[in-house]
Amino acid sequence: MSNLNSILEVANQHAMNVIKPNVDQWVEQVKWPLDASQKAGEVGLLGLYCPEELGGQGLSLGEGIQVYEQLGLADGAYAFALSMHNICSYAICGYATDEFKGEWARDLIAGKKLANFALTEPQSGSDPVNMYTTAKENSDGTYTLNGAKAWVSLADVADVYLVVAKTSEQKGHKDMAMFAIPKNSKGLSFGPMYQTPSYSFLPMSEMYIENVTIPKENIILPVGMGLQGSLMAIDIARVSIASGCCGLMQTALDTALRYARDRKMFSKTNLQLDGIQWMLGEVDTNLELSRLIYKKAANALGTPEGSLLAAKAKLFVPDAALKAANVCTQVLGGMGLLKEYGLDRLSRLAQMLKIVDGTTEIQRVVIGRALQKRAESLEPITIPKGFGEK
Ligand SMILES: Cc1cc2nc3c(=O)[nH]c(=O)nc-3n(C[C@H](O)[C@H](O)[C@H](O)COP(=O)(O)OP(=O)(O)OC[C@H]3O[C@@H](n4cnc5c(N)ncnc54)[C@H](O)[C@@H]3O)c2cc1C
Numbered sequence: 001m002s003n004l005n006s007i008l009e010v011a012n013q014h015a016m017n018v019i020k021p022n023v024d025q026w027v028e029q030v031k032w033p034l035d036a037s038q039k040a041g042e043v044g045l046l047g048l049y050c051p052e053e054l055g056g057q058g059l060s061l062g063e064g065i066q067v068y069e070q071l072g073l074a075d076g077a078y079a080f081a082l083s084m085h086n087i088c089s090y091a092i093c094g095y096a097t098d099e100f101k102g103e104w105a106r107d108l109i110a111g112k113k114l115a116n117f118a119l120t121e122p123q124s125g126s127d128p129v130n131m132y133t134t135a136k137e138n139s140d141g142t143y144t145l146n147g148a149k150a151w152v153s154l155a156d157v158a159d160v161y162l163v164v165a166k167t168s169e170q171k172g173h174k175d176m177a178m179f180a181i182p183k184n185s186k187g188l189s190f191g192p193m194y195q196t197p198s199y200s201f202l203p204m205s206e207m208y209i210e211n212v213t214i215p216k217e218n219i220i221l222p223v224g225m226g227l228q229g230s231l232m233a234i235d236i237a238r239v240s241i242a243s244g245c246c247g248l249m250q251t252a253l254d255t256a257l258r259y260a261r262d263r264k265m266f267s268k269t270n271l272q273l274d275g276i277q278w279m280l281g282e283v284d285t286n287l288e289l290s291r292l293i294y295k296k297a298a299n300a301l302g303t304p305e306g307s308l309l310a311a312k313a314k315l316f317v318p319d320a321a322l323k324a325a326n327v328c329t330q331v332l333g334g335m336g337l338l339k340e341y342g343l344d345r346l347s348r349l350a351q352m353l354k355i356v357d358g359t360t361e362i363q364r365v366v367i368g369r370a371l372q373k374r375a376e377s378l379e380p381i382t383i384p385k386g387f388g389e390k
Pocket residue numbers: 084116117118119120124125126127150151152153154204352355356357358359360361362365
């Protein structure tokens with residue numbers, strides 16, 4: 001078995017044996033399942049893109065991103081959190097100083113420590129350039145950071161946060177850099193946890209950064225690269241979300257198929273009704289398309305087409321997942337609303353995945369800009385004679 005096939009099998013086992021049987025309990029307990037994420041590390045799911053000599057899997061982005069489809073079969077929020085951790089471990093293995101990498105990489109890959117990425121601020125989500133968090137260089141080369149981040153996933157659970165900050169008064173993004181702030185840093189604190197009923201085990205809150213001083217070894221991306229690096233991270237996150245959504249869609253579809261196969265009505269089964277087959281046939285077709293677009297986008301990451309394809313995958317797939325979860329609920333009739341079938345929760349997860357790491361509307365903005373660029377490169381169009389002459 002290739003390394004990719006074996007890691008996909010491991011991810012499937014993790015989904016079926018660790019996530020699926022426990023996720024309802026995690027939601028009730030409102031607590032991140034640290035034992036589960038530690039297990040994920042032990043079986044190799046937390047250093048997907050990191051070099052093998054540090055304990056990672058050494059997979060390409062195009063390969064590793066497929067892991068989230070397996071995890072998404074059981075839970076999209078857990079898959080999302082692991083995808084963010086993997087993006088951070090990738091950034092640390094690829095760009096951190098040797099000192100920082102030496103201290104953190106192995107533990108992050110092994111699941112002994114967790115990482116997350118903090119870009120969003122209370123006043124800015126879709127528009128990250130409107131950033132207030134600052135990092136001031138001190139005479140000894142250390143940096144002192146001040147500001148607040150919002151919607152920080154794995155808040156107070158992750159051991160280190162990759163934070164983007166402005167290093168001058170200059171407008172725009174050219175002065176931004178990315179810093180690693182360990183959780184135990186003096187001056188770092190968290191606000192009250194957000195209340196999210198459907199995936200309450202994923203802790204999220206604001207993060208307050210008050211005179212937090214970090215050594216220069218904690219610079220992950222230098223001045224000028226902070227936003228650019230974040231956008232690359234977000235492209236990876238967008239495709240990872242699309243991958244996770246495919247797992248979610250497969251679970252919704254299979255739940256509807258199992259129910260409709262057994263539900264008797266009008267002297268046959270629900271699944272023998274044409275209308276039901278058409279509804280589920282559309283879900284299945286969208287799932288096929290979703291797999292094609294996320295895999296194409298995953299393989300294009302890092303190339304000139306990467307961002308645009310990531311935007312297309314993030315536009316299409318979570319939306320298709322939300323529709324799939326709703327259609328599959330409809331197929332079960334009233335039973336679709338019961339907690340036991342999990343479809344209501346899949347709808348809420350898909351809705352969340354439409355928002356996080358760039359909303360559906362922001363993907364339209366990205367695609368619209370690319371279309372405008374293409375339009376500029378096209379020959380002028382000829383207007384038929386007689387139009388607009390007066
Ligand atoms: C579950 C969850 C986890 C998250 N985890 C993290 C994390 O770990 N780290 C992190 O940094 N961030 C995180 N985020 C933040 C997330 O990336 C933002 O929520 C997202 O980018 C949207 O920003 P916003 O919520 O501020 O919405 P806003 O930017 O305020 O947007 C509000 C509405 O306006 C629309 N809109 C914005 N611009 C346009 C436009 N030009 N045209 C049309 N409509 C527009 C949006 O689509 C949206 O519908 C998380 C969010 C969620 C929900």
